[in-house]
Amino acid sequence: MSHHLVEARSLCFSFPDQAEVLKELSFRITHGEAVAVVGANGAGKSTLLLQLTGCLLPTSGEIRVGDLPVTRKTLEVVRRAVGMVFQEADDQLFMPTVFDDVAFGPRNLGLAEGEVAARVTDALATVGAAHLPQRPPYRLSGGEKRAVSIATVLAMHPDILVLDEPSANLDPRSRRQLIELLQAFEHTRIIATHDLDLVRQVCTRTLVLYQGRIVADGETDGILSNEELLLSAGLL
Amino acid sequence: MGALNQRGIDLGRTDRLAGQETPLHHLDPRAKLLVTVLFAATVVSFDKYALTAMVPLALFPMVVIATGRVPVGYLLRKVLLVSPFAVLLGLANPFLDRGVAVTFLDVPISGGWISFGSILLRFVLTVSAALLLVAVTGFQRLCAGMARLGVPEAVVVQLLFLYRYLFVLLAETQRLVRARSLRSAGPAAQSLASYGPMVGHLLLRTLARAQRIYQAMSCRGFDGHLRGEILPAWSGKETFFLLGWAAYFGLVRGYNLPYLLGQLLIGGW
Numbered sequence: 362m363s364h365h366l367v368e369a370r371s372l373c374f375s376f377p378d379q380a381e382v383l384k385e386l387s388f389r390i391t392h393g394e395a396v397a398v399v400g401a402n403g404a405g406k407s408t409l410l411l412q413l414t415g416c417l418l419p420t421s422g423e424i425r426v427g428d429l430p431v432t433r434k435t436l437e438v439v440r441r442a443v444g445m446v447f448q449e450a451d452d453q454l455f456m457p458t459v460f461d462d463v464a465f466g467p468r469n470l471g472l473a474e475g476e477v478a479a480r481v482t483d484a485l486a487t488v489g490a491a492h493l494p495q496r497p498p499y500r501l502s503g504g505e506k507r508a509v510s511i512a513t514v515l516a517m518h519p520d521i522l523v524l525d526e527p528s529a530n531l532d533p534r535s536r537r538q539l540i541e542l543l544q545a546f547e548h549t550r551i552i553a554t555h556d557l558d559l560v561r562q563v564c565t566r567t568l569v570l571y572q573g574r575i576v577a578d579g580e581t582d583g584i585l586s587n588e589e590l591l592l593s594a595g596l597l
Numbered sequence: 598m599g600a601l602n603q604r605g606i607d608l609g610r611t612d613r614l615a616g617q618e619t620p621l622h623h624l625d626p627r628a629k630l631l632v633t634v635l636f637a638a639t640v641v642s643f644d645k646y647a648l649t650a651m652v653p654l655a656l657f658p659m660v661v662i663a664t665g666r667v668p669v670g671y672l673l674r675k676v677l678l679v680s681p682f683a684v685l686l687g688l689a690n691p692f693l694d695r696g697v698a699v700t701f702l703d704v705p706i707s708g709g710w711i712s713f714g715s716i717l718l719r720f721v722l723t724v725s726a727a728l729l730l731v732a733v734t735g736f737q738r739l740c741a742g743m744a745r746l747g748v749p750e751a752v753v754v755q756l757l758f759l760y761r762y763l764f765v766l767l768a769e770t771q772r773l774v775r776a777r778s779l780r781s782a783g784p785a786a787q788s789l790a791s792y793g794p795m796v797g798h799l800l801l802r803t804l805a806r807a808q809r810i811y812q813a814m815s816c817r818g819f820d821g822h823l824r825g826e827i828l829p830a831w832s833g834k835e836t837f838f839l840l841g842w843a844a845y846f847g848l849v850r851g852y853n854l855p856y857l858l859g860q861l862l863i864g865g866w
Contacts, residue, residue, distance in 0.1 A: 416812040437818070445816045451765050452809040455758065457737040469818030497612060499764040517817060 365392035371422035400570035401595030444519030450506035454498035484516035504535030615735030626742030628835035665733035683720035
């Protein structure tokens with residue numbers, strides 16, 4: 362079976378005490394695609410991403426990863442397939458050293474310590490943080506934290522990478538390095554961001570969310586040159 | 598964290614100290630933990646008027662300072678930081694307990710002052726031992742040691758998280774305090790009233806963060822167990838360290854060494 366597919370079918374979600382946050386979303390993302398999810402603040406981007414990892418479950422409709430619907434029973438399999446990089450690196454880096462943090466996922470997969478170490482080294486090298494393993498995460502700079510957060514997810518060898526605002530708070534060089542890194546991945550990538558320049562450089566396809574609905578889904582170039590659409594979605 | 602650091606809450610420095618390479622640092626954390634617990638138990642077990650009899654116990658922190666290369670100034674600052682608690686605890690003693698206990702150079706000293714001194718000495722000994730334990734072991738390895746000694750995993754995990762997010766909470770508090778002070782210019786502005794909402798705000802932020810961290814952990818397969826951190830094996834060195842100090846504490850507890858030494862010197866046998 363292929364883990365690389367992500368599909369939403371009439372996905373709806375509302376928090377217990379609030380109006381609907383996601384309304385009837387349907388889309389299908391296939392192997393190796395790089396898809397941007399853009400939208401104004403509060404459009405539902407982060408909520409959608411949390412659905413992909415089963416941190417939140419749909420109130421109606423369904424979301425499928427690979428051949429499986431995301432439910433409580435399939436969480437474990439889904440989370441092996443989907444790696445999520447959270448918006449705030451401090452939420453993602455909770456262990457005392459960078460090494461332990463990157464090793465956290467692989468250890469939870471039950472891998473032997475030798476294999477864990479190899480994965481950590483690999484993942485850190487990929488994001489250009491090979492020199493950091495023994496540092497405590499709170500001593501890192503913003504760019505280093507972001508790189509390490511991505512490494513924590515890469516070390517689990519996910520098929521699908523989900524990133525929430527990856528370029529937020531990065532200096533120009535760290536941002537450029539991040540973009541190069543994202544371009545180099547062959548994973549299916551789903552990136553929620555306000556950084557339209559990053560979208561242009563990394564993503565071939567763009568979903569535009571506005572007040573919980575998909576108002577456009579298509580090739581990035583077409584969408585980003587449609588001024589009227591961007592204005593109405595609160596992106597210009 | 599600048600200002601908070603300047604007030605002595607420099608946790609990062611503890612981590613740097615814990616990263617040093619000395620034989621003491623390489624010792625199994627369990628041995629150090631057990632000796633420290635034993636040390637604290639010995640200190641606490643003394644009679645409430647004991648003062649000079651406890652002094653030889655200071656050898657333990659002194660040896661740790663010397664062999665673990667812990668700067669004395671660093672330790673003193675931290676001890677001072679928490680000292681108000683001990684001072685407050687013992688402050689009433691000189692007033693309540695006024696019976697003359699000893700006369701030193703014709704000056705009568707009441708039992709209250711002696712027990713006050715005893716409380717302070719106990720405080721300095723135990724607190725510095727605990728601080729030294731963290732400084733020569735590192736919080737993380739200490740937690741791993743606790744887990745291996747049978748402390749429930751839930752407690753150990755909580756301690757690790759407490760330590761990790763102390764930094765984040767400190768930074769957040771400081772940003773909040775700074776934002777407040779930048780917008781409160783007049784003399785009336787720095788009122789106590791705004792602290793309530795601030796603390797509440799901090800609590801809500803902390804809860805929200807806890808939720809996000811938990812989500813991040815479950816995304817990476819967290820199931821309640823923290824894996825990793827292989828401890829150095831318990832060897833003869835650890836046994837020697839544990840038994841050696843246990844014997845010394847027993848000796849100090851059993852015999853009043855300063856008294857015996859005084860007797861010996863002035864030949865009062």
